[in-house]
Amino acid sequence: MTFPLFIVPQLRESISLPETPSTDGDGSSSLAGTEAVLPAGVYQHAVKAMRLGNNDTLWLSDGMGLKVRAVITDSSEGMVRIEGQSYESAPQxxxxxxxxxxxxxxxxxxxxxxxxxxxxxxxxxxxxxxxxxxxxxxxxxxxxxxxxxxxxxxxxxxxxxxxxxxxxxxxxxxxxxxxxxxxxxxxxxxxxxxxxxxxxxxxxxxxxxxxxxxxxxxxxxxxxxxxxxxxxxxxxxxxxxxxxxxxxxxxxxxxxxxxxxxxxxxxxxxxxxxxxxxxxxxxxxxxxxxxxx
CATH class of the missing domain: 3.40.1280.10 (SPOUT methyltransferase, trefoil knot domain)
Incomplete structure (x- = not known):
């Protein structure tokens, strides 16, 4: 299933990601289970405009290859739970x-x-x-x-x-x-x-x-x-x-x-x-x- 994706240029800082988090082959990571708050712009777009709600999944990306998969846990506050991450290498x-x-x-x-x-x-x-x-x-x-x-x-x-x-x-x-x-x-x-x-x-x-x-x-x-x-x-x-x-x-x-x-x-x-x-x-x-x- 394809989930909506939102570009967050300062993604690491926005949700306090470490510089080199560990990731296994299925895209899960040491961040799994971490709670974070959606950046204001993403919250407005995802929750207010697209009407995403609790238990809906979305992707956050820094626009440079990093993707973080998150599930909304409290739509009223913009709270999400990190479930995994992946990295897309630049094409050759x-x-x-x-x-x-x-x-x-x-x-x-x-x-x-x-x-x-x-x-x-x-x-x-x-x-x-x-x-x-x-x-x-x-x-x-x-x-x-x-x-x-x-x-x-x-x-x-x-x-x-x-x-x-x-x-x-x-x-x-x-x-x-x-x-x-x-x-x-x-x-x-x-x-x-x-x-x-x-x-x-x-x-x-x-x-x-x-x-x-x-x-x-x-x-x-x-x-x-x-x-x-x-x-x-x-x-x-x-x-x-x-x-x-x-x-x-x-x-x-x-x-x-x-x-x-x-x-x-x-x-x-x-x-x-x-x-x-x-x-x-x-x-x-x-x-x-x-x-x-």
């Missing part, structure tokens, strides 16, 4: 979305769906044709809205890891960033309706380059040592599309330029669709909640 191959700012909240829709699909990082991009501009006070407000979307989507999809939110980049910053990613062994895929290479071409290339054990173990280098995490980033443009100049600059930086399909997708859906295809290709959708990557 991580998926990221570079999402161009778009009007009518379509960028926020893309971010929300990307998190639900499984994105591990999200980066806002102020593309040449982005109508929305993050400048002055609007920059802080825009970033805050994106962060809130990340947290809400993580809770909705029962994820114990909230994706990292990168800093806003304009194209002149994105291009050298992409070059650095490629040089580090990561991949950047730019979605473009006029690309010559198809998604099938690119996905086959990536599957060959990013061979990964399907049991969730760490990837190994030629010497048998655990290799560093690797990233595959999807870059999706704004409603007006990515300019020819941007495409050429990103191509020169080593990014893949690919056609996602015969249909032209909105700014809100292109990135999430590509992330879903990658997730399926690498086995995330067939390996259960923990996934192989």
């Amino acid at each position: 191959i991580r998926l990221g979305l570079v999402q161009a700012l778009a009007k009518s909240g379509r960028d926020e829709q893309a971010v929300e769906m990307a998190v639900e699909i499984g994105a591990d990082a999200v980066i806002p991009w102020q593309a040449d044709r982005s109508i929305v501009q993050w400048k002055g006070p609007r920059a802080a407000k825009g970033r805050e809205k994106w962060h809130d979307r990340l947290v809400m989507a993580a809770e909705q999809s029962r994820r114990s890891r909230v994706p990292e939110l990168g800093q806003l980049m304009v194209t002149k910053q994105l291009v050298p960033w992409a070059a650095g990613q490629v040089q580090s062994g990561n991949a950047v895929i730019v979605l473009h309706q006029d690309a010559a290479d198809t998604w099938g071409d690119i996905s086959r290339t990536l599957l060959g380059q990013y061979a990964q054990p399907m049991d969730g173990g760490a990837a190994r280098d030629a010497g048998g040592s655990a290799s560093a995490p690797r990233y595959i980033y999807i870059a999706a443009g704004p409603e007006g599309g990515i300019s020819s100049s941007e495409i050429e600059q990103l191509r020169s930086a080593g990014a893949y330029i690919t056609l996602l399909g015969r249909n032209i997708l909105r700014a809100s859906s292109a990135g999430p669709v590509a992330l879903a295809l990658l997730s399926e290709a690498f086995g995330r959708f067939s390996a259960g909640r923990q996934g192989p990557i």
Whole structure:
């Protein structure tokens, strides 16, 4: 059964968790039976809004992999009993979305769906044709809205890891960033309706380059040592599309330029669709909640 999950950034401090509590294989721990009080925000959401009551189970997560299972013992006071905990390791191959700012909240829709699909990082991009501009006070407000979307989507999809939110980049910053990613062994895929290479071409290339054990173990280098995490980033443009100049600059930086399909997708859906295809290709959708990557 799936229980509701709530992100509590300062979880350890909020319910007085030790730094390295012992946990056995079934998720129980030395904390089992400990009484705690729900943080005010979680209490308001879980008890007042969702109407959870005594004996209902919920998960609390720090957004960095730690999950604590708790049962409500006194809904009027927000008291819970800790029943166990688990830890979700970060995936070895991580998926990221570079999402161009778009009007009518379509960028926020893309971010929300990307998190639900499984994105591990999200980066806002102020593309040449982005109508929305993050400048002055609007920059802080825009970033805050994106962060809130990340947290809400993580809770909705029962994820114990909230994706990292990168800093806003304009194209002149994105291009050298992409070059650095490629040089580090990561991949950047730019979605473009006029690309010559198809998604099938690119996905086959990536599957060959990013061979990964399907049991969730760490990837190994030629010497048998655990290799560093690797990233595959999807870059999706704004409603007006990515300019020819941007495409050429990103191509020169080593990014893949690919056609996602015969249909032209909105700014809100292109990135999430590509992330879903990658997730399926690498086995995330067939390996259960923990996934192989």
